[in-house]
Amino acid sequence: MPADPRPQLRPPRHRVDPKARRWWTVQALLVVSGPLLLVAAALLALSVLFFPGALPWLAPLVLVVLVLPSVGYLIAMPRWRYAVHAWELGEQAVYAASGWLWQQRRIAPLSRVQTVDAVRGPVQRRYGLATVTVTTASTAGDIKIAGLSDADAEELSRRISDAAQVVPGDAS
Amino acid sequence: MTASADDGSGDWRRLDRRTLLVHCQWLGAPLGSIALAALATGGQIPTGSWIALGCIAAAFVAITLGGLVHWARTEFRVDAEALAVRSGLFTRRLRTVPLRRIRSVDLTASPVHRLLGLTVLRAGTAGSGTGLSEMSLNALRVRDAERLRTEILAHVDRSAVADDPLVSRINWRWLRYAPLTFWVIGGVFTVAGAASRILDGAGIQAWRLPFVRRAFSEFGSSMLWLTVPALLLAILVVGSLGALVVYAENWWNYRLEWTDARMLRVRRGLLTTRSVTIERDRLRGAVIREPLLLRAGGGAQVRAVAGGLGNREDNRRRSALLPPAPRGEAVRVAAGALQAPFPEADLIAHPRAALRRRRTRGLVLAVLPGVVALAVLGAVFSSGVLLHAAWVYGLVATLAVLWLARDAYRSLGHTIAGPYLLARSGTFHRDTVALQRESIAAWTFTTSPLGRRAGVVTLTAAVAAGEEGYRIPDADAVEAPSFAAEVSPGIVEEFLEPAPTSSGG
Numbered sequence: 001m002p003a004d005p006r007p008q009l010r011p012p013r014h015r016v017d018p019k020a021r022r023w024w025t026v027q028a029l030l031v032v033s034g035p036l037l038l039v040a041a042a043l044l045a046l047s048v049l050f051f052p053g054a055l056p057w058l059a060p061l062v063l064v065v066l067v068l069p070s071v072g073y074l075i076a077m078p079r080w081r082y083a084v085h086a087w088e089l090g091e092q093a094v095y096a097a098s099g100w101l102w103q104q105r106r107i108a109p110l111s112r113v114q115t116v117d118a119v120r121g122p123v124q125r126r127y128g129l130a131t132v133t134v135t136t137a138s139t140a141g142d143i144k145i146a147g148l149s150d151a152d153a154e155e156l157s158r159r160i161s162d163a164a165q166v167v168p169g170d171a172s
Numbered sequence: 173m174t175a176s177a178d179d180g181s182g183d184w185r186r187l188d189r190r191t192l193l194v195h196c197q198w199l200g201a202p203l204g205s206i207a208l209a210a211l212a213t214g215g216q217i218p219t220g221s222w223i224a225l226g227c228i229a230a231a232f233v234a235i236t237l238g239g240l241v242h243w244a245r246t247e248f249r250v251d252a253e254a255l256a257v258r259s260g261l262f263t264r265r266l267r268t269v270p271l272r273r274i275r276s277v278d279l280t281a282s283p284v285h286r287l288l289g290l291t292v293l294r295a296g297t298a299g300s301g302t303g304l305s306e307m308s309l310n311a312l313r314v315r316d317a318e319r320l321r322t323e324i325l326a327h328v329d330r331s332a333v334a335d336d337p338l339v340s341r342i343n344w345r346w347l348r349y350a351p352l353t354f355w356v357i358g359g360v361f362t363v364a365g366a367a368s369r370i371l372d373g374a375g376i377q378a379w380r381l382p383f384v385r386r387a388f389s390e391f392g393s394s395m396l397w398l399t400v401p402a403l404l405l406a407i408l409v410v411g412s413l414g415a416l417v418v419y420a421e422n423w424w425n426y427r428l429e430w431t432d433a434r435m436l437r438v439r440r441g442l443l444t445t446r447s448v449t450i451e452r453d454r455l456r457g458a459v460i461r462e463p464l465l466l467r468a469g470g471g472a473q474v475r476a477v478a479g480g481l482g483n484r485e486d487n488r489r490r491s492a493l494l495p496p497a498p499r500g501e502a503v504r505v506a507a508g509a510l511q512a513p514f515p516e517a518d519l520i521a522h523p524r525a526a527l528r529r530r531r532t533r534g535l536v537l538a539v540l541p542g543v544v545a546l547a548v549l550g551a552v553f554s555s556g557v558l559l560h561a562a563w564v565y566g567l568v569a570t571l572a573v574l575w576l577a578r579d580a581y582r583s584l585g586h587t588i589a590g591p592y593l594l595a596r597s598g599t600f601h602r603d604t605v606a607l608q609r610e611s612i613a614a615w616t617f618t619t620s621p622l623g624r625r626a627g628v629v630t631l632t633a634a635v636a637a638g639e640e641g642y643r644i645p646d647a648d649a650v651e652a653p654s655f656a657a658e659v660s661p662g663i664v665e666e667f668l669e670p671a672p673t674s675s676g677g
Contacts, residue, residue, distance in 0.1 A: 007668040009617065009653040090666045101621050108614035108634075109663050137479075140641025141614030141634030 009105060012088035012095045019127045020085065020147030024078035026123050036070035076100075087145045089159055094134055096143045106143050112136045113164040118153045132156055184247040184258070190288045191311045195239030197284045202229035205370070212371075248309055250323050255295060257307050269295065269307060276454070276480050277321045278490065279447040281314070286445065291317045295324060296480040325435065325449070339436075339508035340494060340501065342426040349471040349496035350419035351412040353463070360411045423495040428505065436476075436509060438493060448490045454479040456637040457592065457607040458493070458506040458514070464600050472502035476509060477607060477638035484639070491638060506606065514606060515592050519585025525626035526646035527581035534573030539566060586631075586644045586655070593633060593659045595644045605642050611635050612660040617652065624649075631656060 040062045047058050080100040088095045093109045117133045124130060130153035134143040148156065206225050213221075246259040256268040274295045281291040290311040312320065424442035431437045434452040439445070457477035466472065474494035481487045494505045507514040543566040550558030580599035587594050593612070596604040614634040623629065629652045631644040647655070650671070657664045 006650050006654050006671055007657075008650070008671045009664065009667055010669045012667070088667070092666055093663055095667050103619050103624075105617040106614060107616075107664050107667060112613040136613050136634065137636030138613045138634040138640045140616070140632060141636075143614070 012086035012097050012105075014087055016082070016085045016087070016145070016147035017129060017149040017152065018082070019129060019149070021078040021082045023124055023127050023129055023147060024081055025074065028074050028077055030123075033070035033074040036066050040066040040070075085145075085147060087148075087156075089156065089163065091163075094143055094160060096145045098144065098146065106141070108134065108136050108141050108143050110160070110164045110166075112141065113160060116157045116160045116164075118157050120150070130154075132160075134160060184249050187243055187246055187248075187309060188290055188311060188313045188316070190290055190313075191243050192240060193288055194284055194290060194311055195236050195243065198232045198235045198239070202232045208370075242310075246309075250320065255307065255324055257309070267307060271324055271326070274324055276451060276478075276490075277324055277449045279314075279317055279321065279445075281311075281441075281445045283443045285311055286443070289314055291445070293317045293320060294482075296482060321449070337430040339428040339430065340426075340505045341428070342423055342440075342495075343497070343501075346471075346495060346497045346501075347416060347419060349466060349469060349498075350415045352465040352469045352471060353415055353419070353496055360407050360414065363414065419495065426495065428493055428509070446490075448481070450476060450478045450481070452511075454637065455509065456611040456635050457605060458509050459606075459638070460499075460502050460506055460514070460604040462499070462602040462604075464602075466496055467602060470499055471496045472499045473497070474502050474505045474509070475638075477605065477635065477642075479637035481638075487638060510592075510606065512590065512592070515589030515594055516604070517587050517589045517594065519587050519594065519596060520651075522581070522584040522646050523626075523628060523648045525628050526584055527577060529622065529626060529628070529646060530577035530580045531574060534577050535570065538573055539569045542566075542569060584646065586647065588655075588659055595633075595642060597643065597645050607633060607635060607642055609659050611637065612663070615656045615660070615663055616641070617656075619649070633659075 043062055043066075044055075044059065047054050051058075077100055081098075084097055084100055084103050086097045092111075093107050094113070095105070095107045097103065097105045113134055114137060115135045117135070118130045119133065120130045124147075128150050130148050130150050131144060131146040132148055132153050134145075136142060145156070202225065205228060209221055209225065241261050242259070245261055245264075246257065248255065248257045250256075250271075252271075254268045254270050255274065256266060258264060258266050276296040278294040278296065279291045280294070285291055288311075291314050292308060292310045293312055294308040309317075309320075421442045421444075423440050425445075426438075426440040428436070428438050431449070435449050436452065436455065437447065437449045439447045455476055455478045459475040459477060461473045461475060462471070463473075472494075473492065473496050475491045476493050478491060481490045493509055494502055497505075503514050503516065543562050546558055546562035546565060549555070550562055576599055580597075583596055583599055583602045585594075585596045588609070589606075591609055592606045593609050594604070594606050596602065612633045613636055616632040616634065618630040618632065619628075623646065627649045628646040629649040631647055631652055632641045633644070634641050644652075653664060653668055657668065
């Protein structure tokens with residue numbers, strides 16, 4: 001295969017805050033892994049108490065179907081996300097990467113930016129994190145940068161709104 | 173414009189008085205269901221039904237009262253600058269929209285409205301989606317509504333009407349495409365479902381009616397190899413008739429024309445008449461849609477990609493520019509709406525990996541579960557019939573999946589044609605979309621775990637119109653960034669870097 005002349009999309013320059021990994025871990029624990037592990041524990045407890053005979057086949061089944069996937073998710077998802085999530089404010093456009101298995105890179109020019117919001121969820125607030133949402137006229141063009149530190153989020157919102165005012169455009 | 177402005181442009185105006193009668197239509201439903209229940213039970217309505225009927229009646233009386241209050245407290249005004257609507261019972265609300273922000277004016281009349289000579293006027297502004305971006309006046313006399321529309325759209329430049337403003341009109345030979353739409357089968361079940369719901373609401377259980385039971389027992393006892401095909405044939409015939417009726421109701425008197433240099437108008441409808449006006453500046457492109465059946469018959473539909481048509485559901489209803497019609501006509505209409513030839517240039521094919529992915533997806537999602545389920549059931553019950561069913565299903569479904577995957581792969585394609593981005597995809601619904609390149613507001617590159625290994629990426633072009641996001645699925649990952657840069661300069665360039673010297677596939 002000859003060297004390809006086509007330029008490629010590089011990842012955005014700035015990573016999100018390292019504390020985001022902890023936030024994603026807590027989120028995974030609350031939404032996916034925690035409930036699954038509870039179900040597994042309840043099943044095993046019931047089996048030990050009432051159906052000891054079922055344990056030899058139930059325990060491996062629970063391990064493979066519930067415990068391993070939820071622990072794997074808990075360990076892999078935050079790290080993987082942290083490796084993918086990134087953002088960059090260019091001269092003409094905002095650029096953000098997100099996701100972990102399914103990954104998304106979105107670029108919206110500053111001339112189309114309509115509003116910039118910084119939102120802090122309850123768990124995010126504990127870790128001093130925020131999510132910045134940049135909306136455009138099209139819902140398919142909204143950019144979400146999750147897991148920024150508070151200071152970064154504020155700074156970024158300010159810089160995006162400043163830049164959006166400088167770059168001419170009708171935001172439609 | 174001046175003549176119509178005399179009768180009090182600038183004064184607050186009321187909705188038409190006959191609107192009161194329109195609101196009373198809601199009383200029809202409870203009265204009807206009470207009558208139906210009384211009829212079906214011979215006057216002996218059970219208590220449960222009485223309660224249900226009472227609740228229905230109360231709800232509908234509340235709706236009627238709401239409508240009456242709405243009429244009494246709504247006023248509107250048009251002056252040279254803006255359209256203003258004042259409404260609300262306790263909280264008075266005044267909404268003012270500058271006329272130059274109004275992007276489309278839509279007149280709709282339900283059968284009840286038409287009986288009374290009324291119509292509903294909706295003015296849509298540029299904002300996308302939310303209900304706040306729309307003002308509706310329910311209802312006005314048809315003549316007043318048309319005059320009001322001229323007033324609202326008076327700012328529009330009407331100097332340069334195109335040479336032939338008429339783009340397309342109904343041709344009843346297109347009716348042959350009606351049975352190729354969803355309504356053939358879906359219509360029968362929709363009608364049956366609605367009927368049983370209505371009967372159920374009135375306290376009648378359809379399967380207890382004597383003639384239904386007799387029909388069922390006779391159906392079961394007679395020769396199935398004759399009655400089952402007969403039943404299917406009957407469904408097909410009824411469905412086709414239904415599809416014809418739906419087509420005629422939707423597209424009666426269909427006309428697509430430029431009312432002036434900047435306004436494209438669609439008029440259609442038999443019982444419910446519909447008239448949608450789209451401003452040219454808001455028309456961002458067109459979609460030629462070919463559902464599988466329709467495509468097999470050589471037909472296609474056309475939809476507009478336009479802003480200001482309301483939320484997703486409204487947009488689906490209002491964006492139709494052409495009913496199912498021959499494909500050549502669809503291309504012609506799309507070109508007429510874009511006022512440029514619909515650029516069906518040679519599309520850039522997608523990598524072979526896209527074909528493999530479609531095959532695998534079909535085999536894993538459609539063939540495998542069915543075969544496994546049948547085989548396991550067959551093994552458990554040691555039933556030879558089920559085991560045979562498993563391999564027959566596997567064979568037939570595999571062939572179908574291979575054919576569909578090939579078709580889906582052949583449909584894939586994208587290219588740049590003059591000021592338009594052209595993208596085609598889909599097999600059950602093949603959509604060919606032409607998007608104005610300068611209207612693209614953002615680019616998204618989506619990859620899946622398997623897609624990254626196969627070297628494909630899904631590109632999404634965001635526009636503030638139509639379905640908002642238009643996808644180019646499974647494009648070549650190496651080519652995609654530079655393609656996006658070429659389509660809309662000034663978005664992705666600054667994030668591009670030269671490819672590393674050996675980019676292994």
